Amino acid sequence: MKPSFIHKPVNDPFDDPCVYIRIMREKRALLFDIGDISNLSQGELLKITDVFVTHTHIDHFIGFDYLLRAILKRNTPLKIYGPSNIIDCIEGKLKGYTWNHIKEYPIKIYVHEVKDNVIYSYLFDAENTFQKKQIGISKFNGLLIDEPLFKVKAIQLNHQIPCLGFILEENFHININKALLTERGLPVGPWLSELKEAIRLNKGLNTEFNINGNKYKLEDLIDIASITRGQKISYITDVAPEEENILKIIDFVRESDVLYCEAYFMKKDKEQAIERFHLTSDITGRIARDACIKELIPIHFSPRYMKLKETPYDEAILYFKNRSF
Ligand SMILES: [Zn+2]
């Protein structure tokens, strides 16, 4: 099965946490958090259409300028989703530069701020020298993006300040039965993407496809495709190690294929974790285990553990794999 999303951490776990997710077969990528992203290539940066910011501490937000510079002349807009204060933070960043030469640039930046049960939406348009303009207020029901291919959901957690957690969820996965293709003498080609698109958009069975000059209807081809559960990728970082957060996270990320989760402190430094509103790696492991996660990728470690033999990674995986803890 070819996955629809290819994901990777942008940095080493001792550096800024960010996850880059490429949407296959589309020239598009998503980014969870925007700390130091200088490890991404120009081509990778240009594909980013949506950025999900957990909170605006500098290690999660300093890369905004770097991305802005890369996409300044791009036609495709940039959408940013973040917690309460994200609009002020984006406005502050944009006000830190002089913009007298950008009126001809097409770039538009949409910012969506989640605050309790409301989403506030603003536009910063190069044509308007990035002056802030309110464009909408809507109800927040947990959903940030709802497209035929996938959804992105958010949850509000506590890190002394509000902090968002995110899930990317493919609506369903379409598999092509290659053996059946060969049996019917049908070639592999762009029509397969059209077929998948038609299924995702729930088009009628009379929808036509042109395959090497021959016409076929969706009803003749539908059995080539089978539908299975889609990918689910979760991203949680910078949350206080308190029961309310932990239970909310377990419920939110349940049965993800992959969970990226902070493991900033180790169990022995629990007191500091409480003071700094971060998880400890044993809790990270338990969250992943209790939520029946397939793969846990611990991220965002305190530099204090860099030279140690046992790192937060080891502790998180130990608690994840071992049911007796
Ligand atoms: Zn952080």
Ligand SMILES: [Zn+2]
């Ligand atoms: Zn933080």
